[in-house]
Amino acid sequence: xxxxxxxxxxxxxxxVTIAVFLLVGAVAPGFLSARTATSVWSSGxxxxxxxxxxxxxxxxxxxxVSGGSILGLSAVTLGLMLNAGHPLWFSLGGALGAGMLxxxxxxxxxxxxxxxxxxxxxxxxGLFRGVxxxxxxxxxxxxxxxxxxxxxxKSIGGLSVMGIVTALVICLVWxxxxxxxxxxxxxxxxxxxxxxxxxxxxxxxxxxxxxxxxAMYALAGITFAAQIGFVPNQAGSGIELRAIAAxxxxxxxxxxxxxxxxxxxxxxxxxxxxxTSLVFLKIPxxxxxxxxGAMLLIVLLIDGRLRIALEAxxxxxxxxxxxxxxxxxEDQGGAA
Amino acid sequence: MSTVLAExxxxxxxxxxxPVLKGVDFTVRAxxxxxxxxxxxxxxxxxxxxxxxxxxxxxxxxxxxxxxxSPATPAQAQAMGxxxxxxxxxxFPNQSVLQNICIGMPKxxxxxxxxxxxxxxxxxxxxxxxxxxxxxxxxxxxxxEIMRGLLRExxxxxxxxxxxxxxxHEVSTLFGHMRALRxxxxxxxxxxxxxxxxxxxxxxxxxxxxxxVVLGEDMAASADHAILAAMSPGxxxxxxxxxxxxxxxxxxxxxxxxxxEGFVDISLSLRAGEILGLTGVVGAGRTxxxxxxxxxxxxxxxxxxxxxxxxxxxGPREAVRAGLVHxxxxxxxxxxxxxxxxFWNTSSFVFGGLPFLLRPGREKTRFDEYREMxxxxxxxxxxxxxxxxxxxQQKVLMAKCLAAEPxxxxxxxxxxxxxxxxxxxxYRIIESLAERGTAVLLISSDFDEVVxxxxxxxxxxxxxxxxxxxxxxxxxxxxxxxxxxxEAAHA
Numbered sequence: 001x002x003x004x005x006x007x008x009x010x011x012x013x014x015x016v017t018i019a020v021f022l023l024v025g026a027v028a029p030g031f032l033s034a035r036t037a038t039s040v041w042s043s044g045x046x047x048x049x050x051x052x053x054x055x056x057x058x059x060x061x062x063x064x065v066s067g068g069s070i071l072g073l074s075a076v077t078l079g080l081m082l083n084a085g086h087p088l089w090f091s092l093g094g095a096l097g098a099g100m101l102x103x104x105x106x107x108x109x110x111x112x113x114x115x116x117x118x119x120x121x122x123x124x125x126g127l128f129r130g131v132x133x134x135x136x137x138x139x140x141x142x143x144x145x146x147x148x149x150x151x152x153x154k155s156i157g158g159l160s161v162m163g164i165v166t167a168l169v170i171c172l173v174w175x176x177x178x179x180x181x182x183x184x185x186x187x188x189x190x191x192x193x194x195x196x197x198x199x200x201x202x203x204x205x206x207x208x209x210x211x212x213x214x215a216m217y218a219l220a221g222i223t224f225a226a227q228i229g230f231v232p233n234q235a236g237s238g239i240e241l242r243a244i245a246a247x248x249x250x251x252x253x254x255x256x257x258x259x260x261x262x263x264x265x266x267x268x269x270x271x272x273x274x275x276t277s278l279v280f281l282k283i284p285x286x287x288x289x290x291x292x293g294a295m296l297l298i299v300l301l302i303d304g305r306l307r308i309a310l311e312a313x314x315x316x317x318x319x320x321x322x323x324x325x326x327x328x329x330e331d332q333g334g335a336a
Numbered sequence: 337m338s339t340v341l342a343e344x345x346x347x348x349x350x351x352x353x354x355p356v357l358k359g360v361d362f363t364v365r366a367x368x369x370x371x372x373x374x375x376x377x378x379x380x381x382x383x384x385x386x387x388x389x390x391x392x393x394x395x396x397x398x399x400x401x402x403x404x405x406s407p408a409t410p411a412q413a414q415a416m417g418x419x420x421x422x423x424x425x426x427x428f429p430n431q432s433v434l435q436n437i438c439i440g441m442p443k444x445x446x447x448x449x450x451x452x453x454x455x456x457x458x459x460x461x462x463x464x465x466x467x468x469x470x471x472x473x474x475x476x477x478x479x480x481e482i483m484r485g486l487l488r489e490x491x492x493x494x495x496x497x498x499x500x501x502x503x504x505h506e507v508s509t510l511f512g513h514m515r516a517l518r519x520x521x522x523x524x525x526x527x528x529x530x531x532x533x534x535x536x537x538x539x540x541x542x543x544x545x546x547x548x549v550v551l552g553e554d555m556a557a558s559a560d561h562a563i564l565a566a567m568s569p570g571x572x573x574x575x576x577x578x579x580x581x582x583x584x585x586x587x588x589x590x591x592x593x594x595x596x597e598g599f600v601d602i603s604l605s606l607r608a609g610e611i612l613g614l615t616g617v618v619g620a621g622r623t624x625x626x627x628x629x630x631x632x633x634x635x636x637x638x639x640x641x642x643x644x645x646x647x648x649x650x651g652p653r654e655a656v657r658a659g660l661v662h663x664x665x666x667x668x669x670x671x672x673x674x675x676x677x678x679f680w681n682t683s684s685f686v687f688g689g690l691p692f693l694l695r696p697g698r699e700k701t702r703f704d705e706y707r708e709m710x711x712x713x714x715x716x717x718x719x720x721x722x723x724x725x726x727x728x729q730q731k732v733l734m735a736k737c738l739a740a741e742p743x744x745x746x747x748x749x750x751x752x753x754x755x756x757x758x759x760x761x762x763y764r765i766i767e768s769l770a771e772r773g774t775a776v777l778l779i780s781s782d783f784d785e786v787v788x789x790x791x792x793x794x795x796x797x798x799x800x801x802x803x804x805x806x807x808x809x810x811x812x813x814x815x816x817x818x819x820x821x822x823e824a825a826h827a
Contacts, residue, residue, distance in 0.1 A: 194426030199411025
């Protein structure tokens with residue numbers, strides 16, 4: 001059991017998350033409730049969607065740091081279209097389209113022109129934010145229609161429409177990674193040359209993973225706007241780094257090829273749970289970053305140490321086995 | 337005459353205006369093994385990459401099974417029945433063996449499980465489809481590549497230096513597989529630097545030099561010296577062994593009952609100016625022994641005396657300071673800074689001895705001295721190490737070791753993937769080092785090489801010292817000792 005927890009990052013994190021919940025529950029009565037659960041879920045939605053967007057990009061051994069800017073750009077597109085009198089479904093489509101277009105721009109730079117993804121998306125991080133600010137003349141978009149806000153409000157069984165959409169997206173990604181094409185995404189990041197050698201469409205896989213990222217940031221932008229009812233200038237700023245941290249925490253390797261949907265989900269829930277607990281513990285919100293960062297380091301350190309210890313043990317066992325084998329062979333040889 | 341499975345006619349290729357292939361004709365027929373030979377940089381790899389769709393030809397035609405290869409992509413070449421098994425097996429370390437074999441196939445991996453299990457049985461290898469590929473040995477990785485080709489029902493298999501990382505025993509197993517495939521009507525291209533290997537299995541031979549075909553005929557009709565002369569005019573054979581030397585130097589390195597990961601109870605002694613060959617089959621524990629000596633792996637018992645003093649290295653840095661220098665068998669991964677200029681590489685072992693503010697001028701002068709001494713072919717000290725051919729990279733590594741002025745030099749497979757010309761140069765470098773008093777521990781799976789260079793030969797098997805032979809022993813005796821002890825250890 002302990003062995004399994006140590007070997008499986010997701011299990012480690014699950015145990016730690018449960019421990020955090022129980023600990024906070026013991027100190028702050030009323031924390032352990034269905035209400036807290038749904039509130040953690042809904043306040044984590046934006047981060048969850050951004051993380052689900054970056055996830056495939058990281059699996060292909062790339063990175064995308066423009067997620068927050070695309071989120072803002074999509075939210076602004078949505079707001080401007082709605083306030084110009086377009087119907088909700090059309091505006092939602094517009095926001096999604098803006099996100100996918102921005103993702104396609106990232107994908108074209110990385111897969112088409114061969115720009116390293118960190119450079120390309122650092123560039124578009126500024127670019128997309130700039131486009132957003134110019135589109136709004138630097139002002140906030142306010143007075144979004146009730147129809148949009150309804151998407152973010154709790155309706156069915158304590159979950160919002162966007163909450164249900166997010167749950168569906170999680171299932172979709174989970175299914176996709178079990179499909180043949182999903183495996184392509186994993187192996188392109190695992191060994192790019194090998195994938196090319198086997199005739200996989202490496203560039204297309206990378207391109208589409210960025211487009212997927214764009215679509216998810218757009219969904220995050222829609223959720224963001226629906227939840228708070230307006231779009232500030234800095235909407236989504238910095239969220240990509242929190243999402244990457246959550247992914248790493250959930251066992252997604254920045255070197256590509258390794259990671260699970262379960263890890264992604266639990267990584268995000270862990271971060272959100274910390275934020276929510278701080279509210280219950282009446283710790284001022286400006287402590288969030290420090291505590292979140294410290295928890296990230298602690299979990300990664302424990303995980304890393306355990307892994308090293310296990311590897312050393314496995315290695316020792318392997319060599320013991322092989323030398324036993326030769327001893328036995330010699331004994332036989334001697335007897336013969 | 338049997339059917340032509342693959343045909344390259346008048347193929348040319350230039351990189352950045354520099355021609356690499358200049359009108360090459362090449363065919364692969366059903367039921368033949370076609371040997372392809374050439375020095376480093378002769379164009380073999382490029383030719384095979386063109387045939388497999390990884391690289392586009394600048395001119396000429398590529399036909400597979402009579403049809404032109406179009407579009408020229410790896411996927412299309414595979415669909416048309418050709419598979420390239422690269423020199424370094426392309427493995428997805430985080431995926432299972434089964435996934436590794438089936439990636440890129442039209443259906444999901446589960447659909448091919450039965451076929452893969454049949455292939456495993458057919459090849460007679462002990463591999464589980466569910467093993468994680470990261471744990472596979474080099475030989476097994478190669479088998480995975482071959483199974484990839486077979487699962488895709490490739491009629492033409494290209495094996496690019498498949499033997500360079502294999503022990504003789506594994507090589508003969510591989511040859512068995514190759515003969516079976518030939519009998520089943522496949523056409524194979526076999527690339528190797530080792531003439532006796534090519535001769536053992538091939539039906540036809542093509543030799544490339546400077547982008548031209550300089551020899552193309554039946555294997556049986558071509559004599560060794562003709563092949564070597566075609567490949568590199570001026571070098572007709574590897575230099576012969578000089579004869580026994582008298583070693584009078586004092587012992588500099590003594591191991592008493594040394595044990596560690598993968599080996600136990602090793603006692604050896606090495607004198608100044610002596611070349612001790614350490615050979616055996618894979619899994620014998622030679623590389624582990626070398627890495628333990630310089631502190632890269634933990635030691636479990638025994639004593640090491642270096643120049644009269646008890647010695648325990650906590651790491652390579654300390655070992656280098658004490659005069660014990662180790663050159664890894666994997667020059668790409670552990671040896672060179674591939675992107676860095678050549679003179680950085682030669683200075684890298686003695687980096688601690690350089691002044692706080694570096695003097696690149698002096699480093700370059702130093703490099704130029706080594707360049708002349710070792711015959712390194714390059715554009716200049718600024719050239720990135722990764723752009724040199726394998727033989728020249730190995731010479732740069734030798735220069736790096738020389739710069740550290742070692743008392744004891746451990747060379748692990750110093751001529752792997754190196755052509756005959758450069759191999760001769762490296763042999764001379766090793767000999768002149770020994771003449772100047774350096775003790776050399778030469779680790780090699782190439783028995784000819786060990787016999788050619790060593791003053792004494794130690795054979796390891798299954799982590800034990802199986803025996804010691806005098807310098808100039810017959811290659812067959814060395815091989816016999818290594819195999820017998822190896823078989824006993826694996827039984």
